[in-house]
Amino acid sequence: MDLLERDAVLQDLAGHLQAAVGGPGRLALVRGEAGIGKTAVVHHLARLADPHIRVLVGACDPLATPRPLGPLMDLAPHLGRAARTALTGVQAGTCRPDEVFDCLLTDLSAYPSLLVVEDVHWADEATMDLLRYLARRLPSVPALVAATYRDDEIGRTHHLTTLLGTLAGYPWVYRHDLAPLSRRAVARLATGHAVDAERLYHVSAGNPFIVAAILAAPTEPIPATVRETVAGRLSGLSASARLVVDVLAVLGRRASSPLLAGILPAPESALVEAVACGIVRTDGQVTEFRHELTRLAVLETVPAAYRLQVHRQVLAVMRSGPVAADDLALLADHSEGAGDPAAVLEYAPAAAAHAASAGAHREAAAQYSRALRYADHLPPEQRTALLEGHSRACLLSGRVEEGIASGRTAVRLRRALGDRPHEGEDLRRLSYWLWSAGRTAEARQTGLEAVRVLEGLGPSAELGRAHLNLCQLACHEHEGPVRAAAYAEQAAALGERFGDAGVVVQARFHAAAARLLTEGHGWEDCEQALSGAMARDLPVDTGFMALGLCRLAALRRDARRGAAAVSRAETYCLDRDLLSYLLCARAWGCWGLLNQGLWTQAADAAQRVLSHPGSPPVGKALALTVLGLVRARKGMSQVWPPLEQAADLVDESCLLDTGLGWEARVEAAWLAGDHERVRAEAHHGLAALAKRTHPWLSGPLACWIRRTGATPPRVPAAEPHALELAGDWAGAAAHWDELGCPYDAALARLSGDAPALHQALAAFEALGARPAVARTRAVMRTRGVRPIRRGPRAATRANPYGLTNRELDVLKLLNEGLSDAEIAARLYITPKTAGHHVGAVLTKLGVHTRHEAARRLHHPER
Incomplete structure (x- = not known):
């Protein structure tokens, strides 16, 4: 796994090491909880050490009777003769440990050294004495001693605590804490894996060992390595301490001291022992497991009968006093664990509503799901309300299909109840999310039905939202600014009348968006509407409009605005748990990277969207x-499989609405030299766009037809496409350059003169666009343009190590510090193949580590 953060x-x-080998020596204490990566850090330090520095690594073992001077026994073969002889004498009982200390000090004085002693929390007394001895004398030797230990397993009486107290007064002793990984780092490690990065972070709390275990076995609820580790740590606990841990596992991740005392009599001393084993921690008021996955592993081992007993005890204790809103989720959990359906239906809906009001939509969806498991015998009105809440929470948290299913059921039940207002509102919500699922035609039909139902009931806030939904669909489907403005006007009027600020700002936003896509102006109006929603604290409306700006920028190929829009949308939606919007914003961000010529980054970002189990169909189609x-x-x-998968995920109308899916199919055919398919796909797309007005969709399709040598039909075209269709290749290229789209600029220059062709060829070569390079050279030959620039083959021939092009690519990625899995994802090969390439690179360069190979990239003479 990558060494992140x-x-x-x-x-x-590294600074300590450089200073220490020049004298005076230093001691570095590297500390952190189990699995935090202490070993990885010190071993990486060892790999970074210059060749003239001797590296000595030893470790303490968790033995019932530790080996005397166990770490020195590990590294004895690398010590001088005197030290080895003294160690042999200690083993034979003919030599005192302090004689070994003197020999080791003499040995360290002779060579610049890095001495690593791992896991000193398991050290024997002699090793502790050795560290005391060395620490005091380090200023006289050219060595860095790096010692690692688990700070979550040493209490006031641990023998290591005494040693640390001794070291506290030495100015040449330095302490380094390893913190858990951040959400961003965990998300990066999750790239290419079909896991929810946010849930991965939640259950692991950023612990690298747990993260790696889950990624290695993503289909296992609790990876075997985690289960075995937990079992091993629990095995040394007394019966009373184990009982405390079991109760804490049933209580949940956080438990107050009064609650724990209400379940167990006098748990204090047992709790101290449980904390010392490193699985739980406490501040005196609250006790919790360090990692949720650890709690689940413990809970798995608690007998079902005892779990039921504890749940019932907790439920009784918590219900005996006032219930705080923050306790509703715990009460719902213990109600279900206690087998009390009535209590579940009392607390789960309340917990869901509380979570939704706080923007915790995933938690809300889970609580609504819990309530629905016991709702079969509820009155239809109550069950329908649960389905509506469940649908909304699911849709906002990325569970699109589940949310749509609940929405459909809610519509049927409202219709059976004769509740027309709620039926119309449910139809509107269902339409809203059907589009995100890629079902455009059904979304429009459902949206129109919502308006019909609500119009028969007179003006209402719900009717305003229904008109807004049609405005949004008109904008998505590129029906033109007139139709969108008409819907927007109706929605805004009703929003003003009934005080729905979200409808008002969204109506303004989408009317402006329609103008922007067809007439080229309106971005500032969109920004103003978005700012208005933020000022009014309308999270769902704001998130949707922030996502809308990402889409608008991508469709208009506006790289500068697109990058800012995606960054803002990611930050906003992540903070408010708007997972569906977040993932769609990232999908549109992939297009922005593609337009900028950052193809590797675009592919990586697309893989992250695809690997997230919550990605909605539209987001997946864009990423594919x-x-x-x-x-x-x-x-x-393997060009066409992802394009076909994208087409299968959404309907044809949605493929056109996203704007980029259809054009991609046409371009892929052109790059493959299949002009017949180019014209067929392009004419098919233009026919579907005949009743729509979107120059950024129809313009590029016409340009692709023109690039095959055929005459395209007259269609609305945005400025760069219109310029190219009119024969002004220079103007088109300049416009693309201004937008920051180098690939599109080079395509426009293919119609230009000799200097333009040379410029296009250089751009394609810089981008690594091999098919476009080949086509450009063919055009140059046809037009008699000479000389034709060669590709990078001369540079390859000049490579002194004889690396192939693929091996050079691998070497560059090694320089970025990527793992085999990440290299595989970048180069679209299997991790096993990537490993073979890495091995070949190391062999040809004559080095042993990836770091050394990366240094050769910049310093061939080494």
Whole structure:
């Protein structure tokens, strides 16, 4: 696994090492909880050490009777003869440990050294004495001693605590804490894995060991390595301490001291022992497991009968006094664990409503799901209300299909109840999310039905939202600014009348968005509407409009605005748990990266969207299209499978509405030299767009037809496409340059003069666009343009190590510090193949580590 977020501590340790080998020596204490990555850090430090520095690594073992001087026994073969002889004498009982200390000090004085002693919390008394001895004398030797230990397993009486107290007065002793990984780092490690990065972070609390275990076995609820580790740590507990841990596992991740005391009599001393084993922690008021996955592993071992007993005890204790809103989720959990359906239906809906009001939509969806498991015998009105809440929470938290299913059921029940107002509102919500599921035609039909139902009831806030939904669909489907403005006007009027600020700002936003896509102006109005929603604290409306700006920027190929829009949408939606909006914003961000020529980054971002189990169909279709285009532009295989998968995920109308899916199919055919398919796909798309007005969709399709040598039909076209269709290749290229789209600019220059062709060829070569390079050279030959620039083959021939092009690519990725799995994802090969390439690179360069190989990239003479 990659070593992430450890640069600062590695830089500090490398600085200590450099200073220590020049004298005076130093001691670095590297501490953190089990699995935090202490071993990885010190071993990486060892790999970074210059060749003239001797590296000595030893470790303490968790033995019932530790080996005397166990770490020195590990590294004895690397010590001088005197030290080895003294160690042998200790084993034979003919030599005192202090004689070994003197020999080791003499040995360290002779060579610049890095001495690593791992897991000193398990050290024997002699090793503790050795560290005391060395620490006091380190200023006289050219060595860095790096010692690691688990700070979650040493209490006031631990023998290591005494040693640390001794070291506190030495100025040459430095302490380095390893913190858990951040959400961003966990998300990066999750790239390419079909896991929810947010849930991964939640259950692991950023612990690298747990993260790696889950990623290695993503289908296992609790990976075997975690289960075995937990079992091993629990095995040494007394019966009373184990009982405390079991109760805490049933209580949940956080338990107050009064609650724990209400379940167990006098748990204090047992709790101290449980904390010392490193699985739980306490501040005196609240006790919790360090990691949720650890709690689940313990809970798995608690007998079902005892779990039921504890749940019932907790439920009784918590219900005996006032119930705080923050306790509702715990009460719902214990109600279900206690087998009390009435209590579940009392607390789960309340917990769901509380979570939804706080923007915790995933928690809300889980609580509504819990309530619905016991809702079969509820009155239809109550059950329908639960379904409506469940649908909304699911849709906002990325569980689109589940949310749509609940929404459909709610519509049927409201209709059976004769509740027309709620039926119309449910139809509107269902329409809203059907579009995100890629079912555009059904979304429009359902949206129109919502308006018909609500119009028969007179003006209402719900009717305003229904008109707003039609406005949004008109904008998505590119029906033109007039139709969108008409819907927006009706929605805004009703929003003003009934005090629905969200409807008012969204109506303004989408009317402006329709103008922007067809007439080229309206961005400032969209920004103003978004700012208004933020000022009014309308999270769902704001999130949807923030996502809308990402889409508008991508459709208009506006790289600068697009990057800012995606960054803002990601931050906002992540903070408010708007998962569906967040993932769609990232999908549109992939297109922005693609347009900027950052193809590898675009493919990586697309893989992250695809690997997230909560990605809605539209987001997946966009990401798949990006992957297909990257492969096509780079001349790779397997271009059409992702494009076809994208087409299968959404209906044809949605493929056009996203704007980029259809054009990608046409471009892929052109790059493959299939002009007949180019014209067929392009004419098909233009026919479907005949009743719509979107120059950013129809313009590029017409340009692709023109690039095959055929005459395209007259269609609305945005400025850069209109310029190219009119024969002004220079104007089109300049416009693309201004937008920051190098690939599109180079395509426009294919129609230009000799200097333009040379410029296009250089751009395609810089981008790694091999099919476009080949086509450009063919055009140059046809037009008699000479000389034709060669590709990078001369540079390859000049490579002194004889690396192939693929091996050079691998070496560059090693320089970025990527793992085999990440290299595989970048190059679209299997991790096993990536490992073979890495091995070949190391062999040809004559080095042993990936770090050394990366240094050769910049310093061939080494």
